[in-house]
Amino acid sequence: MLPENIYARCMYIVQEIQRVQHAGADLLRGDLQSFGKRMFETHDGLSKSYKVSCEELDYLVSLVKNNTEILGARMMGGGFVAGARLIS
Numbered sequence: 001m002l003p004e005n006i007y008a009r010c011m012y013i014v015q016e017i018q019r020v021q022h023a024g025a026d027l028l029r030g031d032l033q034s035f036g037k038r039m040f041e042t043h044d045g046l047s048k049s050y051k052v053s054c055e056e057l058d059y060l061v062s063l064v065k066n067n068t069e070i071l072g073a074r075m076m077g078g079g080f081v082a083g084a085r086l087i088s
Contacts, residue, residue, distance in 0.1 A: 012049040032071050039072025040065060046075050
Protein backbone atom coordinates (compact mmCIF):
# COMPACT_ATOMS: atom_id res chain seq x y z
CA MET A 1 0.00 0.00 0.00
CA LEU A 2 3.00 2.29 0.44
CA PRO A 3 4.94 3.77 -2.46
CA GLU A 4 7.97 1.60 -3.24
CA ASN A 5 10.54 4.18 -2.07
CA ILE A 6 8.77 4.68 1.28
CA TYR A 7 8.49 0.92 1.81
CA ALA A 8 12.21 0.46 1.03
CA ARG A 9 13.14 3.16 3.56
CA CYS A 10 10.91 1.63 6.24
CA MET A 11 12.45 -1.79 5.61
CA TYR A 12 15.92 -0.27 5.86
CA ILE A 13 15.06 1.18 9.28
CA VAL A 14 13.74 -2.14 10.59
CA GLN A 15 16.80 -3.97 9.25
CA GLU A 16 19.14 -1.32 10.65
CA ILE A 17 17.66 -1.69 14.14
CA GLN A 18 18.47 -5.40 13.95
CA ARG A 19 21.95 -4.67 12.59
CA VAL A 20 22.70 -2.28 15.44
CA GLN A 21 21.57 -4.85 18.01
CA HIS A 22 23.71 -7.53 16.37
CA ALA A 23 26.65 -5.13 16.02
CA GLY A 24 26.51 -4.46 19.78
CA ALA A 25 26.61 -8.20 20.42
CA ASP A 26 29.50 -8.53 17.94
CA LEU A 27 31.49 -5.95 19.89
CA LEU A 28 30.73 -7.60 23.23
CA ARG A 29 32.03 -10.90 21.82
CA GLY A 30 35.05 -9.18 20.27
CA ASP A 31 33.94 -10.32 16.81
CA LEU A 32 35.28 -7.40 14.80
CA GLN A 33 34.94 -9.20 11.44
CA SER A 34 31.16 -9.50 11.90
CA PHE A 35 30.97 -5.91 13.13
CA GLY A 36 32.77 -4.70 10.00
CA LYS A 37 30.48 -6.75 7.77
CA ARG A 38 27.50 -4.98 9.33
CA MET A 39 29.09 -1.61 8.58
CA PHE A 40 29.26 -2.55 4.89
CA GLU A 41 25.64 -3.79 5.03
CA THR A 42 24.54 -0.49 6.55
CA HIS A 43 26.21 1.47 3.77
CA ASP A 44 24.61 -0.75 1.15
CA GLY A 45 21.19 -0.07 2.65
CA LEU A 46 21.83 3.66 2.92
CA SER A 47 22.85 3.69 -0.73
CA LYS A 48 20.31 1.36 -2.33
CA SER A 49 17.26 1.37 -0.05
CA TYR A 50 17.35 4.72 1.71
CA LYS A 51 19.06 6.45 -1.24
CA VAL A 52 21.05 8.98 0.78
CA SER A 53 24.52 8.16 -0.48
CA CYS A 54 26.23 9.39 -3.62
CA GLU A 55 28.46 7.97 -6.33
CA GLU A 56 31.65 9.26 -4.68
CA LEU A 57 30.89 7.74 -1.27
CA ASP A 58 29.79 4.47 -2.83
CA TYR A 59 33.08 4.41 -4.73
CA LEU A 60 35.12 4.94 -1.54
CA VAL A 61 33.30 2.14 0.27
CA SER A 62 33.66 -0.23 -2.69
CA LEU A 63 37.34 0.67 -2.94
CA VAL A 64 38.09 -0.73 0.53
CA LYS A 65 35.57 -3.59 0.60
CA ASN A 66 38.08 -6.24 -0.49
CA ASN A 67 40.99 -4.86 1.53
CA THR A 68 41.69 -7.37 4.31
CA GLU A 69 43.00 -4.60 6.58
CA ILE A 70 39.65 -2.77 6.48
CA LEU A 71 36.95 -4.29 8.67
CA GLY A 72 34.09 -2.15 7.41
CA ALA A 73 33.07 1.22 6.05
CA ARG A 74 29.84 3.17 5.76
CA MET A 75 28.45 6.58 5.08
CA MET A 76 28.01 8.69 8.20
CA GLY A 77 25.92 11.82 8.71
CA GLY A 78 27.06 14.76 6.65
CA GLY A 79 28.31 12.59 3.79
CA PHE A 80 31.54 11.31 5.31
CA VAL A 81 32.79 7.74 5.10
CA ALA A 82 33.75 6.10 8.37
CA GLY A 83 35.86 2.99 8.35
CA ALA A 84 37.21 0.49 10.80
CA ARG A 85 40.75 -0.72 10.18
CA LEU A 86 42.30 -3.86 11.61
CA ILE A 87 45.45 -2.93 13.51
CA SER A 88 47.90 -5.76 13.90
